[in-house]
Amino acid sequence: MQVTVKLHASLRPYGRNDSNNSLFPLETAEKVTVREVIRELRIPPEKVRMILLNGRGVATDSILSNGDRIALFPPEMAFNMYVAISFRRDLNH
Amino acid sequence: MDRIFRVNMGSLKVSEEKVTGDYLGLGGRGLTSMVVSKEVPATCHPIGQHNKLVITPGLLTGTTAANSGRLSIGAKSPLTGGIKESNVGGTAATKLARLGIAAIIIEGMPEKGKLFGLAVSKDGVKVFPADDLKGLGNYELTEKLQSKYDKKVGIISIGPAGEMKMAMASIAVTSTNGTPSRHAGRGGMGAVMGSKGLKAIVIDDTGAEKVAIKNPDLFKEASQKFVKALREHPVTSQGLPTYGTNVLAAIINEAGGYPTRNFSSGRFEGTDKISGETMHDIISKRGGKTTHSGCTTCIIQCSNEYVDEKGKYITSALEYETIWANGANCGIDDLDAIARMDRLCDDYGFDTIEMGCTIGVAMEAGVKEFGDAEGAIQLIHEAGKGTPLGRIIGNGAGFTGKAFGVVRVPVVKNQGMPAYEPRAIQGIGVTYATSTMGADHTAGYATATNIMKVGGYVDPLKPDGQMALSQNLQITTAAVDSTGLCLFIAFPALDIPECFEGVIGMLNGCYGLNLTPDDVAALGKKILKIERDFNERAGFSNVDDRLPEFFKEEKLPPHNITFLVPDVDLDKVYKF
Numbered sequence: 001m002q003v004t005v006k007l008h009a010s011l012r013p014y015g016r017n018d019s020n021n022s023l024f025p026l027e028t029a030e031k032v033t034v035r036e037v038i039r040e041l042r043i044p045p046e047k048v049r050m051i052l053l054n055g056r057g058v059a060t061d062s063i064l065s066n067g068d069r070i071a072l073f074p075p076e077m078a079f080n081m082y083v084a085i086s087f088r089r090d091l092n093h
Numbered sequence: 094m095d096r097i098f099r100v101n102m103g104s105l106k107v108s109e110e111k112v113t114g115d116y117l118g119l120g121g122r123g124l125t126s127m128v129v130s131k132e133v134p135a136t137c138h139p140i141g142q143h144n145k146l147v148i149t150p151g152l153l154t155g156t157t158a159a160n161s162g163r164l165s166i167g168a169k170s171p172l173t174g175g176i177k178e179s180n181v182g183g184t185a186a187t188k189l190a191r192l193g194i195a196a197i198i199i200e201g202m203p204e205k206g207k208l209f210g211l212a213v214s215k216d217g218v219k220v221f222p223a224d225d226l227k228g229l230g231n232y233e234l235t236e237k238l239q240s241k242y243d244k245k246v247g248i249i250s251i252g253p254a255g256e257m258k259m260a261m262a263s264i265a266v267t268s269t270n271g272t273p274s275r276h277a278g279r280g281g282m283g284a285v286m287g288s289k290g291l292k293a294i295v296i297d298d299t300g301a302e303k304v305a306i307k308n309p310d311l312f313k314e315a316s317q318k319f320v321k322a323l324r325e326h327p328v329t330s331q332g333l334p335t336y337g338t339n340v341l342a343a344i345i346n347e348a349g350g351y352p353t354r355n356f357s358s359g360r361f362e363g364t365d366k367i368s369g370e371t372m373h374d375i376i377s378k379r380g381g382k383t384t385h386s387g388c389t390t391c392i393i394q395c396s397n398e399y400v401d402e403k404g405k406y407i408t409s410a411l412e413y414e415t416i417w418a419n420g421a422n423c424g425i426d427d428l429d430a431i432a433r434m435d436r437l438c439d440d441y442g443f444d445t446i447e448m449g450c451t452i453g454v455a456m457e458a459g460v461k462e463f464g465d466a467e468g469a470i471q472l473i474h475e476a477g478k479g480t481p482l483g484r485i486i487g488n489g490a491g492f493t494g495k496a497f498g499v500v501r502v503p504v505v506k507n508q509g510m511p512a513y514e515p516r517a518i519q520g521i522g523v524t525y526a527t528s529t530m531g532a533d534h535t536a537g538y539a540t541a542t543n544i545m546k547v548g549g550y551v552d553p554l555k556p557d558g559q560m561a562l563s564q565n566l567q568i569t570t571a572a573v574d575s576t577g578l579c580l581f582i583a584f585p586a587l588d589i590p591e592c593f594e595g596v597i598g599m600l601n602g603c604y605g606l607n608l609t610p611d612d613v614a615a616l617g618k619k620i621l622k623i624e625r626d627f628n629e630r631a632g633f634s635n636v637d638d639r640l641p642e643f644f645k646e647e648k649l650p651p652h653n654i655t656f657l658v659p660d661v662d663l664d665k666v667y668k669f
Contacts, residue, residue: 008343009336009370023365049327055349055360055517055651056554071347076332077340077369 001066002027005037010074014043034070035060049075094120094155094195094304098218100211102289103142103201107218112195118604120152122178122574123620124196125167129176130623132198135630139171139281140258140288146199148189148249148294151577155190155304156312158599159320160579162187162389164249164266170280172260172447172489173506173531175628179282180535180574182388183266183275185247185294189213190577191301203290208256211294212242215301223292228253230440230477231265231273234293239271242295248273250293252442255283257479259487261447262287265439268387268396274409275387278444279533280508281489307605315598319582322592323392326585333395333581334384336369338413341512343368348553349651350517351417352510354424354463355453356503359517359649363426367416372397372428380404393581399432408436414534417512418449423456424463431466434473441477443487448473450490450509458497501643506531506633515640516649516656518553523563523658527638527666529624535580536567554654560662564669571624572617576600618669625667635664 007015007022016024028037034051038060050073051058064070095112119127125147137143146168153161164186170177189197192215203209210223226234231252238248247267254262262283265273277283306312323329332340342364345351349359365371376383379400387396387410396410411432419425419434438445452469455461460482461468475483485496490509494502503510508531515522521534528536551558573580578596586592593610601608628637644656 006347009332009340012370050344052344052347055347057348071343073344075327076330076335077328077344 001030003037003064003067004069005041006069006071008071008073009077011043011047011072014041016041028064031063033060034058034062034064037064037070038072043072047074048072049077094150094190094193096193097196097198098194099198099200100218100220101201102199102203102209102291105203105209105220107220109217116195120154120195120575121149121163121165121577122167122180122571123616124149124575125165125178126176126620126624126627128196128198129167129169130627133169135169135627136632137169139169139174140284142202144169144285144288146282146285146289146291147196148199149196150186150190150194152575153599153603154186154577156306156599156603157390158316158578159323159390159392160388160582161577162391163577163579164189164277165574166264166277166282168282168285169631170282170531171258171284172281173508175506175531175631175633176529176624177280177282178530178574179264179277179279181264181266181275181277182391182579183247183268184389185249185266185296186577187389188247188296188298188301190304191298192296193301197294199286199289199291202288207290208292209290210292213294213296214299226292228256231442232440235265235267235271235273238293238295242297244271245297247296247298248293249296251283251286251291252440253477253479254442254487255287256292257484257487258284258287259443259476259484260284260492261444261451261487261489263438263442263444265442268409269389270385270398270409272409274439276439276442276444278446280530281444283442306603308602310602312599312602315595315602318591319595319599320392322585322589322595323582326588328584329393329581333393333584336373337383337397337411338395339367339369339372339411339416341369341413342416343370345513346421348517349649350514350553351421352503352512352514353421355422355457355501356510356514357501358651359514360651361421361426363424364421366426367420367428367431369413372399372411372416375428376400381406385409388579391579393579395581401429407432408439411435412445414512415445415449418446419452419469420449422449422453422512423469425466425469427466430470434470437470437473437477441473443473443476446511447489447509448476450503451486451493454490454494454499454502455486455497457501458493458499460497501647502641504532505640506637508532514649515644516654517652519556519656519658520551520553520559520562522640522644522656523559523663523666524567526640526663527563528567529621529628536570554652556657556659556662559658560665564666567621567666568614568617568669570617571620572613575616575620621667638663638666
């Protein structure tokens with residue numbers, strides 16, 4: 001199946017695109033998780049602070065479907081207050 | 094900081110008094126709102142003789158505390174008709190605080206057509222005639238005043254928009270680079286200043302003594318804790334200095350909450366062309382400054398200097414809100430054009446958020462096409478020159494919507510909405526609806542402890558938990574707005590407990606107090622109650638705490654949802 005990946009700020013060099021617009025399609029196995037995509041792209045896990053799957057905040061164990069769009073954000077970009085409390089599951093304590 | 098100066102623009106007399114009674118222990122927004130509440134009749138005309146313009150540094154301003162250079166400017170708002178505190182950085186707040194000044198209160202009105210300035214120094218406040226400065230834009234005005242006084246003075250001023258008393262007129266404050274690029278934008282404070290016949294305030298803090306600290310050891314320890322948190326946190330140490338506040342564009346757009354073409358979509362296809370990353374790359378390539386300290390004592394440095402293709406300065410601090418309002422909201426993806434619009438707004442003295450919102454409404458009406466950058470620039474010129482069309486534009490999104498018969502007008506209490514879609518981020522919709530300030534994003538940016546109390550994860554697309562969330566944010570924000578600290582301290586405060594401890598420690602050290610987090614929350618509640626009471630006396634009720642109906646009826650792409658928080662929840666925000 002295929003998903004679309006968008007990388008931001010310091011994650012941009014991990015992209016697979018010569019055009020440098022940081023948005024690219026990625027062929028994956030069925031039922032792949034976000035964590036596996038991050039590993040596939042060789043991004044150190046601690047460099048991903050926020051994940052949006054089709055515009056909604058998710059955790060790394062989320063399973064992807066064909067046609068999904070995932071955007072990955074590094075720590076220095078992650079968040080204004082509303083984004084933080086709304087999208088970061090690890091703040092759920 | 095215990096001196097209050099009153100300037101009567103009718104008699105041109107200046108008097109000085111000590112801070113006493115209800116004004117004790119307050120600074121920033123707490124003090125502006127208390128003075129407006131006590132001294133301004135709630136039913137008065139905002140640009141008539143009974144309104145007062147109140148200018149105050151925060152409680153920690155003037156000390157060595159990092160990021161403490163914020164200034165509060167308050168009055169009854171010509172835009173909303175309610176109470177207003179407009180918050181601005183730059184250099185003026187620190188200079189006022191170092192002169193021991195807790196507040197300057199501008200009262201009365203001069204003879205029609207007369208213009209004055211104020212010179213503030215260790216010798217007090219003096220009025221000077223300023224008819225020769227009439228009609229000047231903020232850039233030429235500050236250059237003139239800097240050559241007459243000194244390069245290092247701090248200047249608070251209005252451009253032609255303020256002189257014309259337009260409801261979106263801002264008050265400019267000089268940045269650390271001497272340009273009039275910091276603005277108390279929201280709510281038309283420039284129109285109030287213009288109605289007082291006051292063109293500029295020049296502040297020279299030469300010879301000022303250090304601000305007294307009651308417990309220097311405690312203050313120093315707390316201050317270091319605070320600085321450590323700001324330097325450690327990735328957003329304040331890397332994200333904001335590298336990409337500016339526009340770091341948010343990519344995230345909010347991806348989340349479907351980036352209002353596009355007058356709030357008709359939550360995602361803009363041109364965001365990559367105007368994002369923080371792109372802006373950083375353009376400024377770097379042209380030799381501008383991607384990072385720059387706009388405000389005295391700032392260690393975050395979210396500001397920038399945007400330059401043209403030849404490397405010549407256009408504007409300073411091209412910000413997230415400005416880029417969104419005059420960019421995505423108008424369907425414009427040309428960063429150079431947006432930079433020129435920002436420069437024009439700073440020069441004429443317009444609020445960039447209200448301007449972008451208004452142009453979006455004008456485009457909806459067909460006055461210009463969405464995406465027409467040159468047309469948008471022309472509208473700003475019309476407003477700045479006060480042509481008949483410009484008089485409509487200059488009075489804001491609500492006024493323009495009425496003039497052209499538009500239904501989709503994104504305002505609350507007649508104030509244009511900022512850069513977060515309330516259908517995709519429902520919590521901010523509660524803040525927009527219920528804030529005493531009208532649609533205001535900063536009224537709900539807050540710090541850690543209160544957020545944690547709310548209880549963690551709140552789904553932005555669902556109504557559950559949004560009321561309590563917004564309530565806590567608004568309470569904490571009212572308190573932070575009183576300290577003179579930059580709201581971006583909220584980023585580390587969310588993750589690093591020592592940050593908020595540092596803030597409370599600095600207050601305790603500075604004033605010899607024993608405040609606890611609960612005391613800070615109590616201060617926030619008190620301020621909100623005062624503001625709410627003023628608005629009630631001015632004629633507002635719970636029916637004014639609502640979003641325009643289209644938010645509840647039109648489904649917003651890409652999530653295809655409406656604003657779902659019920660009115661009964663909105664009515665609970667002030668039940669504390």
